[in-house]
Amino acid sequence: MKIFIDTANIERIKEINSWGILDGVTTNPSLVAKEGMDLRTCVKQISEIVDGPISAEAMSMKAEDMVKEGRELAAIHENINVKLPMCIESLKATKKLSEEGIKVNMTLIFSSQQALLAAKAGAAFVSPFVGRLDDIGQDGTDLLVQIMDVFENYDFDTEVIAASIRHPIHVYAAAAIGCDIATIPYDILTKMVSHPKTDEGIAKFIEDYKKSKK
Numbered sequence: 001m002k003i004f005i006d007t008a009n010i011e012r013i014k015e016i017n018s019w020g021i022l023d024g025v026t027t028n029p030s031l032v033a034k035e036g037m038d039l040r041t042c043v044k045q046i047s048e049i050v051d052g053p054i055s056a057e058a059m060s061m062k063a064e065d066m067v068k069e070g071r072e073l074a075a076i077h078e079n080i081n082v083k084l085p086m087c088i089e090s091l092k093a094t095k096k097l098s099e100e101g102i103k104v105n106m107t108l109i110f111s112s113q114q115a116l117l118a119a120k121a122g123a124a125f126v127s128p129f130v131g132r133l134d135d136i137g138q139d140g141t142d143l144l145v146q147i148m149d150v151f152e153n154y155d156f157d158t159e160v161i162a163a164s165i166r167h168p169i170h171v172y173a174a175a176a177i178g179c180d181i182a183t184i185p186y187d188i189l190t191k192m193v194s195h196p197k198t199d200e201g202i203a204k205f206i207e208d209y210k211k212s213k214k
């Protein structure tokens with residue numbers, strides 16, 4: 001499974017990139033606003049750090065405008081893909097952009113039917129939001145299973161990004177289900193590294209090593 005980081009924070013992207021495990025980056029308007037940056041500056045900086053797909057969200061509401069905005073975003077760097085929110089206008093824009101060779105990440109996916117339509121329109125990625133389904137009392141990981149089941153029947157090139165990841169168990173679920181990608185916030189990535197028994201084991205080895213040197 002490919003690992004993307006879900007943030008617009010440049011320092012955090014640099015840090016996780018240094019671990020050697022990072023395959024790409026997703027941003028959204030809320031994450032960019034949190035950093036007090038303008039989207040174009042932000043994704044340009046990210047493209048200088050990470051060699052992999054970077055999602056930048058277009059904010060237009062009409063297909064024609066989405067296509068124009070998408071072209072502008074994609075022109076910033078060859079790794080930039082255009083994030084569009086699931087709706088009819090986005091489907092139309094996805095068809096056009098994908099025909100031009102510009103990759104689209106269809107976001108805010110909450111059903112397998114939405115994912116199917118996005119794939120049919122030519123989306124390179126679909127982003128089902130796991131945590132936001134959990135928030136309303138549905139099991140978000142069920143949606144990952146449904147989308148992977150549907151996609152397995154066909155030859156779509158669309159990759160499934162498990163998004164809205166809230167804890168390490170979501171990451172395990174995405175990997176066990178076979179999602180192509182999980183986009184993971186910084187805090188969850190750091191939690192994935194740690195285990196109390198690992199920390200305890202390291203401390204004991206250091207202690208014993210010091211003793212053996214005496």
Ligand code: G3P
Nearest residue numbers: 006026028131132163164
């Ligand atoms: O990638 C989508 C993600 O940013 C949404 O996460 O935690 O706001 O539901 P969240």
